[in-house]
Amino acid sequence: MKNINIKIADITQEDVCAVVNAANRSLLGGGGVDGAIHRAGGEKILSECKKLRTSTYPDGLPTGDATVTTAGNLKAKYVIHTVGPIYTSCKNRCEELLSNCYINSLKIAKDLKCHSISFPAISTGIYGYPKDDAAKVAYKSVKSFLDTDDTMEVNFVFSSQSSCDIFVEAIKGI
Known part of the structure; x- marks a missing residue:
């Protein structure tokens, strides 16, 4: 898809x-x-996260939800934090919860008028x-989201060739 890039890089260096932070x-x-x-x-970033914990998320960010902070010293303008599911604990909701991480992060990015976003696995x-x-x-x-809003460039960023290869192979034919 034209708006999706798959690459090996350090997500902290993404411009x-x-x-997106795979947060706890x-x-x-x-x-x-x-x-x-x-x-x-x-x-x-930590300072803003602490404020979120004392205000909006006193019990922590729920799995599948997303929130945003500054990016501090990163090249990016924002960090979107999302909590993915723990695979052994999510029973039959794993796919839904993981999908929500991506969709909710993209919704925040759209609200912030972002035209580029990088995701880890x-x-x-x-x-x-x-x-x-x-x-x-x-x-x-991501593809489903971009079908309704194709103004954003989405990067899937991997720290190793093997993880990148697994991703590329898994999405063939989708």
Whole structure:
């Protein structure tokens, strides 16, 4: 699809309007992509996340939802935080919850008038979502959104060739 790019890169170095953070419920940083974004973006992101926790999300950001903060020291203008499902705990709602991560992030980006956004592979790290299944959900969700709004450029950003290859292979024929 013309508005979708698949690449190997460091998501913290993406020069886009918004990068998506595969956050945990606490919004206070963690490992993987979440930790990398918080470290690279600096204290400003954490400070805004703490404010969100004391106001809008006192119990944490629900799975599938998304919220936005500044991007701090990143090249991007915004960080859109979304909480993916833990694969062993989401029962028969895994696909729906993962799809919501992508759709809700794209809705926020659209509201912010972003024309470019970069996604990591949400839930495929410690949350254990099988990479090939997650790829199909991610691609279908983004493609569906872009069918109604083709003004945005969407990047799927992978940190390794093997993860990128799994994604490309999984979406063939979709």
